[in-house]
């Protein structure tokens with residue numbers, strides 16, 4: 001894999017602190033089953049669009065030991081995955097491993113230190129998964145955090161209990177580097193009771209102390225007192241790292257609450273509606289051809305005996321091509337969500353949903369029946385009150401992506417600025433090849449172009465695009481019922497608006513092409529570029545004229 005030069009549209013800080021939407025009442029079952037709260041569906045959607053850096057950042061926010069958890073987790077998420085009702089669960093753990101391997105191999109930049117704007121200092125005792133997770137959370141909350149570890153190296157049970165052919169130490173080190181880069185101080189060879197005592201820590205001015213050395217030691221704490229917290233760690237085996245991480249998150253919440261003078265009990269969990277799909281409904285979609293059964297990608301293996309002998313990993317990890325295909329098996333469960341405060345019950349979604357998912361409740365409100373939603377996105381763009389959120393990266397953050405693409409340096413001063421929005425399901429070639437094949441066009445992937453709405457397209461022109469085209473599957477290949485119809489409908493409505501505001505309908509185009517019709521697109525993109533060049537006399541003409549004037553002056 002090549003080193004990534006792509007600027008992430010989702011900085012680590014954004015991924016850590018801001019949910020994709022302000023209201024999120026529906027949760028996919030994979031995420032609901034993850035003890036650490038990893039946003040499984042969303043990172044899979046980012047992988048499916050080739051946005052690996054953003055996926056890595058999103059995973060690490062809740063699972064800082066992603067290299068380990070991508071290898072040895074007991075996968076409660078996969079046990080709940082809706083895709084199992086079609087064929088087999090999505091390979092969630094292997095996809096996580098793909099992203100963390102990508103981050104390591106391409107040496108993605110480490111996160112920047114977080115400015116310590118809080119005056120309080122926090123001591124954490126134990127640098128295992130729970131201690132370091134709590135350290136990460138508290139550092140992100142702008143506290144000064146110091147971790148004390150009795151052994152010479154951090155990592156706890158992950159370092160001590162896993163053989164090299166299950167988790168290479170360099171990957172564990174990489175996970176820990178990502179955590180410490182936030183500005184956390186680590187003191188190794190410093191054992192509680194030998195190198196220092198709790199009393200000394202309090203005298204040194206630590207506002208709170210979190211003991212994360214395991215249940216045994218925490219039980220021995222004679223009188224836990226206000227300001228000293230204990231969480232388990234070493235009582236869990238490596239397989240259950242995810243529970244140690246969950247304990248770390250809870251510990252960080254308790255410490256933060258204590259320092260802020262709130263109740264130290266973590267806030268009551270907000271019970272979201274879990275988007276468990278109906279087996280019968282999925283079988284119907286398979287029968288109708290909207291979901292194509294596709295077995296889960298197998299993990300390529302190195303000979304087990306050789307791996308033990310050579311102390312190298314037995315499982316080789318997915319290639320990029322396999323990871324993209326596996327990520328695209330995800331059904332995007334629970335993505336469409338009604339924003340009740342905005343809904344005027346106009347029933348547009350009830351009329352237009354190709355799958356008859358929205359329904360009128362006995363209270364005369366509208367609900368999206370999550371057990372049947374196909375996540376096609378049609379209702380989102382058609383709702384006149386904009387009362388339906390689509391809570392998946394790619395659509396939810398399409399406008400920032402468009403803005404970021406337009407901020408990039410122009411490839412050529414003489415070429416118009418063109419945005420190409422392409423369907424990831426169509427572009428089997430993968431994002432790197434697309435970027436190489438169309439170097440002068442700002443290509444943005446998304447999961448089906450029927451999810452793009454008029455506001456996205458107008459925004460692209462507002463922030464400086466001279467032309468925009470969309471590329472997606474042909475009728476019959478699209479994963480969604482009426483996907484091609486709705487994408488064309490949106491483009492046509494936007495063209496009308498462009499004509500009305502005097503920009504001209506020719507600046508927008510849609511191409512529905514056979515799968516991997518890259519060569520066909522190359523010809524169409526060249527034609528489109530020529531067309532836009534002719535339509536954009538002012539900026540290009542002015543620039544050329546001033547260049548010409550400069551050249552003439554220099555000659556004189």
Ligand code: SF4
Pocket residue numbers: 028029030031040041044080081082083090092329330331332333
């Ligand atoms: S299909 Fe995707 S969103 Fe649905 S449960 Fe499985 S991984 Fe999660």
Ligand code: SF4
Pocket residue numbers: 336352353354355356357358368372373374375376377378379380
């Ligand atoms: S239109 Fe698509 S996204 Fe909206 S409710 Fe129907 S299936 Fe779900």
